[in-house]
Amino acid sequence: MLFPTAEFAIFFIAVFALYWFTPVPHTIKKVFLILASYFYYGYWDPRFVLLLIGYSAVSYFTALYIQGEPNALKQKRAITYSVGVFLLLLGFFKYYGFLFINFNSLLLKAGYIHTFPMIDVLLPVGISFFTFQAISYLVDVKRGTVQASRSAVDVFLYISFFPQLVAGPIVRSSVLLPQIQKVPERGEIQVYRAAVLIMGGLFKKMIIANYLSTEIVDHVFQNPSDYSQLDTLFAIYGYSIQIYCDFSAYSDMAIGVALLLGFKYPDNFDQPYRSLSLQEFWKRWHISLSSWLRDYLYIPLGGSRKGTLMTYRNLILTMLLGGLWHGASWNFIIWGALHGFGLAVERFLDPFIKPLRENRFGKILMGVIVFHFVSLAWVYFRASDFGTATTILFRVVYAQNPTELITPFIVLLLVVGVLINVLPSKIYPYIEEKISIMPIYAQVVLFGLLFALLAIMSPDGVMPFIYFQF
Amino acid sequence: MSTGKGPLYTLSLILLSFVAGILLSLPNMETKVRTMQMGSWKNIVSEIMAPVSKYVSIVLPSSVYYSSQEIFREVVGLKTQAGFNKVNLSANGSESTTKLKNGFLALDTLETSAPNVLTIEDTGNGAVSVLLIGDSMMGPGLGTALEYKLSRSGFLVHRHSVPATGLLRKDFFDWFSEIDELYTEKKYDIVIVMIGTNDAQHYETPKRVYYYGTNEWNQLYMDRVLGFTETLSKNSRKVYWIGMPPMRNEFFNNKMIGMSDMFRSTVQQFNGGVFIPMTSVLSERDGEFTTFLSVNKKLLKVRSDDGVHISTDGSRIASEYLYNFVTSDLSRATVQVGNLLSYL
Incomplete structure (x- = not known):
């Protein structure tokens, strides 16, 4: 059940009405939210609901045990x-699939015809996200920053709450x-913030991401040797904007949906392409993952406390594992490695770069360099294999085909994508306020018009979100 | 300033906005409902909405919506969905040649090997037009890959796929009137069909139920396929019907084998009708399902996780195969008659 579908709209309206209007104790409402989340998750594959129940049960009991156990060794x-x-x-x-493919490919290369049988392993959607939520809960309880919850209902809801279940954000137990x-306050639904997040998300996903993907990015990444230098370059920019619009749209919609049920999540994206350094990029891109990696991987590894060399090692290792988290493929590992080495080099060069960021020209220059580095790394993230990625990068430098994919529309989409990243962020509260002072009939007409406009402009059918696969 | 609202206000706002949105895009609903990505048992929503949308599209003519969508597409210069992927064969010549690239896979299922050159004579309107139709199997993935392959080679391609549809459930989606509409808009020299994955089910009419697998069901479905192919072959010179690839679920696979047999025997009765088997192209052994296929000593994931659809890599391989199959079949015609269009 994808967010921008009639199915989800009907599901959500039913959940919303039952959650807010049924006169039952709060605990029963939470049980209802758990069941609704299981229904939502089971819509993909009912079997994997068992996985959610298993994760929740293990988290609940382990946290209680850790809290009640004075012996640090036993806790550990x-x-x-x-x-x-x-x-x-x-x-x-x-x-499993990755290891199987590589091992069997080795066997094939060595001349063996018989290979290991493949078990078809289906990836439960969202497993990377709820695994990280569960780990953060246990580690926080161990560190003493969060109290283990005595209520099984609370923990089960924390692990499986549907807005962020399948593609994040990874919400910490200390927040959720x-x-x-x-008990939520009935008069405190941030409806206008939710509306701006959901409508903005729909626009980013259904218009910008969808059209960039179908009109330029997919063509070039599927057939890299058919297009010109400019086509290839714009497809690379296009993918940078597409993945931002796709993923941040999902996060925004998840945050908006949660808001309507009275839950406030922290932001997951903060205009990442305006970053003046890679370090800043990671504070603005997929914030819930990068802060997770910082708190549960980089800092336990020693962070920047154990000398310069160890800091570089920790940065590279953290980003490599961050890449691997996205999936088992050499592309993600290379993507992670590029960011890891990039961060290390940036740290090394910091004394030289710092003065640059102090004047206007230097800031623009750094912004452009960071965006291009990030875009280059995205090529490895998107391409089907290493060879395709290299071909694409090569063809930015040398290609003889005529340009055929760049249209004013594509350029417009790219410009809008960049503007979303560089416009002052206070524009959103401003819009929210303007809508909130309108009379309700004007709000209805406004949202109705936006809805119809999206319906007219979006292509038929909904493409799955990129981050569903992780 | 607090912008917090109560649940009643919020629910009213959501519902009213939703209704306003639907009202404002009424004529669109029919199309949207049909093209929603839904699985078989998840059709309840569209079952409810389909009659509603049919009614409202009478109230507000769909031309309003289509013209607004057309204007949008026209303004931004989109061609792929509403129009045709027109690729000029040559800048100004009246005759042009499209070279076949070496096939990704050997065409072991073909009777003759593909020749190197396919000659297409230009009639002045651009190129040979091809219509691709079907359910989700002809959608993003195999459909788009085949569309791309053909249009890059100079064919005028129009792809029309409607997920979750078939020839059986006319009450849910009527391919027969759909195809009439498509042919009213334009004539196509060639039509390529892939449909049937959603048809292995019972069929209920107000009078009776046709249980899948019974003689009555077989007769009914055979009539559907026959009628459909008849319309296609009347309007296009060549009808290619793509059979089903092996499916992971054995039960479902057996159903698909039965249906492919039905397609084969029906299509071949018509002049210009050709059945394209798909049992070997994505398999290690003919007819055997596999998720991973080794190609040039490299393992590729060729099927989607559902064990039915074809993955991106699989689509690349299968579209190469289908393309070679079609063009070599056409060029055999070329050899016989001189050029493609005089054959057509």
Whole structure:
């Protein structure tokens, strides 16, 4: 059930009405939200609901055990076992195919005709996201930053709450659990913020991301040797804008949907392409993942506290694993490595770069360099294999075909995509305020018109979100 | 300033906006409902909405919507959905040649090997027109790959795929009137069909139920295929009907084998009708399902996770195969008669 479909709209309206208007105790409402989340998740594949239940149960009991156990060693052992189980499951579902393919390809290359039989492993959608939520809960309980919840209902809802279930954001237990525990105030639904997030998300996904993908990006990435230098370059820019519009749209809609049920999530994207350094980029892009990696991987590895060389190592290792989290493919590993090395080099050059960021020209220059580096790394992220990515990059430099994909519309989409990143962010609260002072009939007409406009302008059918596969 | 609202206000706003949105895009609903990506049991929503949208499209003529969509597409210069992927064969010549690239896979299922050159004489209107129709199997993936392959080679291609449809459930989606409409808009020299994955089910009319697999059902479905092919072959000179690839689920696979047999025997009765088997192209052994296929010592994932649809890599391979099959079949005609259009 994708967000921009009639199915989801009907599902959500039903959940909304039952959640807010049924006169039952708060705990029953939470149980209802759990069941609704299982229905939502089971819509893809009912079997994997068991996985969610398993993750929730392990998280609940392990957290309680850790909290009640004074012996640090036993605490550590318990958390190692549980996190180990989570990672093993994640590893099995995500990386089995990759290991199988590489191993069997090796056998084929060595001349063996008989290869290991393939078990078809289906990847449960969203497993990377709820695994990380579960791990963060256990580690936070161990660190003492979060109290283990005595209510199984709360923990089960925390792991499986449907808005962020399948493609993030990864919401920390310190943020979500207190909100789950308290009874929501009925008069406090941030409806206009939710409306701007959901409408903006629909626009980014259904217009910008969809058309960039079908009109230029897919053509070039599927048949890189058929297009001109300019086509190829614009397809690379196009993908940078597409993946931002696609993924941030999902996050925005998830945050908006959660807001309507009275839950406030932190932002997951903050105009990433206006960053003046890679470090800043990672504070603005997929914030919930990068802060997760910082808190549960980079800092435990030693962060920047153990000397310059170790800092470089930690940066590279964190980004490599961040790449691997996206999926088992050499492309993601290369993408992670590029960012890891990029961050290390940037840190090394910092004394020289710092003065640059202090004047206007230097800022623009740094912004352009960072955007191009990030775009170059996205080529590896998007291309089907290493060879295709290299061909694409090569063809930016040398290609003899005539330009045929660049139209004023494509340029307009790219410009709008860039504007979303560089316009002052206070524009959103401004829009929210303007809508909120309109009379309700004007609001209805406005949203109705936007809805109809999206229907007219969007292509038929909805393409799945890029981040569903992770 | 607090912008918080109560649930009643919020729900009213959501519902009213939703209704306003639907009202404002009424004529669009019919199309949107039909093209929604839904699985078989998830059709309830569209079952409810289909009659509603049919009614409202009478109230507000769909031309209003289509013209607004056309204007939008015209303004931004989109061609792929509403119009045709027209690729000029040559800048100013009246005759042009499209070279066949070497096939990605050997055409072992063809009777004769593909020749190197296919000669297409230009009639002045551009090129040979091809219509691709079908359910989701002809959609993004195989459909788009084949569309791309053909249009890059100089064919005028129009692809029309409607997910979750078939020839059986006329009450849900009527391919027969759809195809009439398509042919009213334009004539196509060649039509390529891939349909049937959603048809292996019972069929209920107000009078009776046709249970899948019974003689009555077979007769009914055979009539549908026959009628459909008849319309196609009347309007196009060549009808290519693509058979089903092996499916992961054995039960479902057996159904698809039965239906492919029906397609084969029906299509071949018509002049210009050709059945294209798909049982070997994405398999290690003919007729055997596989998710991964080794090609040039490299393993590729050729099928989607659902065990039915074809993945991106699989689409690339299958479209190459279909393209070679079609063009070599056409060029055999060329050899016989001199050039393609005089044959057509």
